[in-house]
Amino acid sequence: MQRxxxxxxxxxxxxxxxxxxxxxxxxxILILSLGLASYVxxxxxxxxxxxxxxxxxLTIDRDLTDQFVKNIxxxxxxxxxxxxxxxxxxxxxxxxxxxxxxxxxxxxxxxSHNIESIYIYDIxxxxxxxxxxxxxxxxxxxxxxxxxxKDIPSITGMIVKERLNKNRNEMNISLFRPIxxxxxxxxxxxxxxxxxxxxxxxxxxxxxxxRSHFVFDAALAPxxxxxxxxxxxxxxxxxxxxxxxxxxxSFYSNGNKYLLYMLKSDYTNWxxxxxxxxxxxxxxxxWLRNIVLLVSILFAILSVALILITNNxxxxxxxxxxxxxxxxxxTYNEPELLDLEKLTTKILNDHSFMxxxxxxxxxxxxxxFLEDACFEQADSVELYQKWKDHFAEWQQGPLYxxxxxxxxxxxxxxxxxxxxxxxxxxxxxxITQECFNESCLSIMVQQGKEGFYLLLQPKDEDTKELxxxxxxxxxxxxxxxxxxxxxxxxxxxRDVLHLSQSYRQSNAALSERLNRGYGQIHIALxxxxxxxxxxxxxxxxxxxxxxxxxxxxxxxxxxxxxxxAISDIAYSPATAIAALERLQISLEKTAEGxxxxxxxxxxxxxxxxxxxxxIHDLRNYFxxxxxxxxxxxHEKQVSKTNMAIQGLIDYMQEHLSENIGVKDIADSxxxxxxxxxQLFKQETGQTVYDYLTKLRIEHSEMLxxxxxxxxxxxxxxxxxxxxxxxxxxxRNMKNKTPGKYRDWLKEQSE
Numbered sequence: 220m221q222r223x224x225x226x227x228x229x230x231x232x233x234x235x236x237x238x239x240x241x242x243x244x245x246x247x248i249l250i251l252s253l254g255l256a257s258y259v260x261x262x263x264x265x266x267x268x269x270x271x272x273x274x275x276x277l278t279i280d281r282d283l284t285d286q287f288v289k290n291i292x293x294x295x296x297x298x299x300x301x302x303x304x305x306x307x308x309x310x311x312x313x314x315x316x317x318x319x320x321x322x323x324x325x326x327x328x329x330x331s332h333n334i335e336s337i338y339i340y341d342i343x344x345x346x347x348x349x350x351x352x353x354x355x356x357x358x359x360x361x362x363x364x365x366x367x368x369k370d371i372p373s374i375t376g377m378i379v380k381e382r383l384n385k386n387r388n389e390m391n392i393s394l395f396r397p398i399x400x401x402x403x404x405x406x407x408x409x410x411x412x413x414x415x416x417x418x419x420x421x422x423x424x425x426x427x428x429x430r431s432h433f434v435f436d437a438a439l440a441p442x443x444x445x446x447x448x449x450x451x452x453x454x455x456x457x458x459x460x461x462x463x464x465x466x467x468x469s470f471y472s473n474g475n476k477y478l479l480y481m482l483k484s485d486y487t488n489w490x491x492x493x494x495x496x497x498x499x500x501x502x503x504x505x506w507l508r509n510i511v512l513l514v515s516i517l518f519a520i521l522s523v524a525l526i527l528i529t530n531n532x533x534x535x536x537x538x539x540x541x542x543x544x545x546x547x548x549x550t551y552n553e554p555e556l557l558d559l560e561k562l563t564t565k566i567l568n569d570h571s572f573m574x575x576x577x578x579x580x581x582x583x584x585x586x587x588f589l590e591d592a593c594f595e596q597a598d599s600v601e602l603y604q605k606w607k608d609h610f611a612e613w614q615q616g617p618l619y620x621x622x623x624x625x626x627x628x629x630x631x632x633x634x635x636x637x638x639x640x641x642x643x644x645x646x647x648x649x650i651t652q653e654c655f656n657e658s659c660l661s662i663m664v665q666q667g668k669e670g671f672y673l674l675l676q677p678k679d680e681d682t683k684e685l686x687x688x689x690x691x692x693x694x695x696x697x698x699x700x701x702x703x704x705x706x707x708x709x710x711x712x713r714d715v716l717h718l719s720q721s722y723r724q725s726n727a728a729l730s731e732r733l734n735r736g737y738g739q740i741h742i743a744l745x746x747x748x749x750x751x752x753x754x755x756x757x758x759x760x761x762x763x764x765x766x767x768x769x770x771x772x773x774x775x776x777x778x779x780x781x782x783x784a785i786s787d788i789a790y791s792p793a794t795a796i797a798a799l800e801r802l803q804i805s806l807e808k809t810a811e812g813x814x815x816x817x818x819x820x821x822x823x824x825x826x827x828x829x830x831x832x833x834i835h836d837l838r839n840y841f842x843x844x845x846x847x848x849x850x851x852x853h854e855k856q857v858s859k860t861n862m863a864i865q866g867l868i869d870y871m872q873e874h875l876s877e878n879i880g881v882k883d884i885a886d887s888x889x890x891x892x893x894x895x896x897q898l899f900k901q902e903t904g905q906t907v908y909d910y911l912t913k914l915r916i917e918h919s920e921m922l923x924x925x926x927x928x929x930x931x932x933x934x935x936x937x938x939x940x941x942x943x944x945x946x947x948x949x950r951n952m953k954n955k956t957p958g959k960y961r962d963w964l965k966e967q968s969e
Contacts, residue, residue: 617711
């Protein structure tokens with residue numbers, strides 16, 4: 220014993236051996252837990268499987284019995300309503316004809332309905348008329364079967380109960396019904412049926428499981444007993460009473476465990492019970508449980524024995540694994556393995572967590588892949604690996620990119636609140652996916668607020684099928700959402716690296732909406748080189764330059780020239796839209812240059828994207844913008860305040876190289892410094908000093924870009940007497956020193 224204790228103490232001190240002991244215990248417990256869990260689950264499943272046929276059989280038994288009792292009760296009602304019954308209850312003992320009619324009718328009824336016997340008891344005259352062999356008895360003391368007389372006051376409706384028929388010395392099921400005449404209980408009808416006759420039609424499933432069957436009445440007294448075991452009826456009645464709410468339970472009796480299934484009749488209040496011995500039913504499951512326990516114990520014993528034999532050999536690979544996972548110092552000759560266990564557990568937990576995350580976020584991962592592929596945000600190796608990992612069910616067939624866009628988004632969105640717009644866009648996405656998913660694998664990613672783009676792989680490589688689906692999307696969006704949409708569809712590609720090209724093709728195809736109008740699907744086509752050329756910037760300058768001076772006629776001539784060039788289809792739609800976007804930016808800068816009031820008034824015109832409009836709506840859109848800018852410009856020109864401000868600005872520009880201050884500028888217009896700052900702030904949003912600084916820095920930018928003057932020379936040329944002051948102000952505004960800014964300009968030009 221001392222030697223064993225010494226060995227255990229030495230073993231537990233060694234971290235490697237301690238790890239093996241812990242692993243042995245853990246694995247043994249896991250095997251035991253899995254075995255017991257399998258036992259419990261298998262037992263639960265088998266119990267459910269057994270419950271279905273048992274409850275089905277009990278349902279058949281109950282329904283057949285209820286139907287039999289209902290038929291007997293219907294016979295009882297017919298007897299009560301028969302004229303012979305009324306005549307009998309209203310007759311005297313001397314009315315032999317009425318008594319004879321009564322007994323003959325009861326004999327006929329008992330024979331025709333296969334009934335053992337029928338009694339009609341006259342409460343007032345204390346006599347009875349019955350079917351054979353009882354017949355008519357005027358003195359109840361002569362009737363052997365009369366123990367039911369004591370229950371007459373409690374019989375107010377139909378009652379079905381088991382009782383002993385002393386005339387035949389056998390147990391019967393008797394149905395009692397009161398006979399009411401003139402709102403008074405005048406008699407009692409009793410129909411007696413032998414118990415075997417009631418249960419003669421029940422279906423019992425015979426097998427070798429030792430199944431027992433019972434029927435209990437409302438007082439839980441046994442009516443029918445088919446006992447294949449040594450169960451006591453009284454004990455079973457207590458179990459039935461406790462299980463009324465659940466229909467099934469398990470209980471112990473005489474050291475054995477049983478499964479009980481019960482159904483109760485709402486019509487007779489009888490309980491139909493089936494009992495099965497659990498040991499016989501689950502003997503295979505018990506055998507499995509015992510085998511698992513034995514295997515767990517044997518494994519634990521074997522593992523402990525192997526600790527002595529395979530200690531070093533088993534830990535060799537673990538040590539090598541530790542060296543791979545945890546960098547150790549050369550002096551660390553006996554590495555502890557507990558940290559390896561923690562690290563391995565963490566790696567496994569992280570792997571499990573990542574697997575769950577990937578599984579639940581697969582749709583988002585696929586959308587991210589599509590974004591990376593379309594916008595070239597990942598290299599070819601990464602794209603191929605993601606395609607292999609996340610698109611296993613996709614084939615090597617053709618791939619398409621489709622772009623779905625709401626037509627004239629600005630006009631459409633103005634009809635709804637932002638919340639309603641998002642809801643409508645969500646509905647459009649559902650319609651789109653529902654249509655395409657019928658014959659395609661698809662992934663959809665939202666593109667801004669005006670639509671989606673989709674990766675499609677049709678089951679059939681026919682492009683016409685995709686075009687038909689696109690037409691259906693357009694039609695259903697118009698029908699159900701009152702929304703006009705257009706779709707651009709790329710050419711087929713079989714390489715995920717070309718999805719970015721397909722994305723550009725689909726957007727280029729969608730831009731055909733400019734000339735062809737709304738509510739159509741546009742297929743990507745190869746464009747000639749003349750259409751791919753950009754629109755000359757002179758068209759835009761022909762609008763912007765006269766706009767600076769407020770020359771209305773020249774502005775509209777420039778607008779006509781630009782849109783005539785676009786309408787002549789001399790350029791591709793994508794090129795035309797790009798030129799109009801540059802025009803929009805130019806108009807925004809022009810409005811900003813005219814001052815704060817004009818820019819504030821023009822802001823609503825610059826937020827929408829114009830690529831969702833056709834040529835007609837674009838013409839109206841830019842006409843409205845330009846009209847607003849011209850109107851605001853002319854209003855500003857006639858403003859005295861603006862004239863004063865312009866005078867201040869002119870003075871600053873003329874004396875930009877001089878060391879002037881705010882007082883010098885205010886004196887030039889014969890106003891106070893306070894008034895100058897107030898007017899300037901109101902019109903431009905800046906103080907006089909801030910605006911002067913802005914002009915100086917902008918002029919210095921031009922000198923840095925276009926000349927080779929030294930920094931101190933440029934500082935003097937823009938009104939700074941001190942070079943350090945100029946550098947400090949320039950860096951505050953441009954986040955670069957003048958020297959670094961000049962270097963940056965050179966890099967940009969190269």
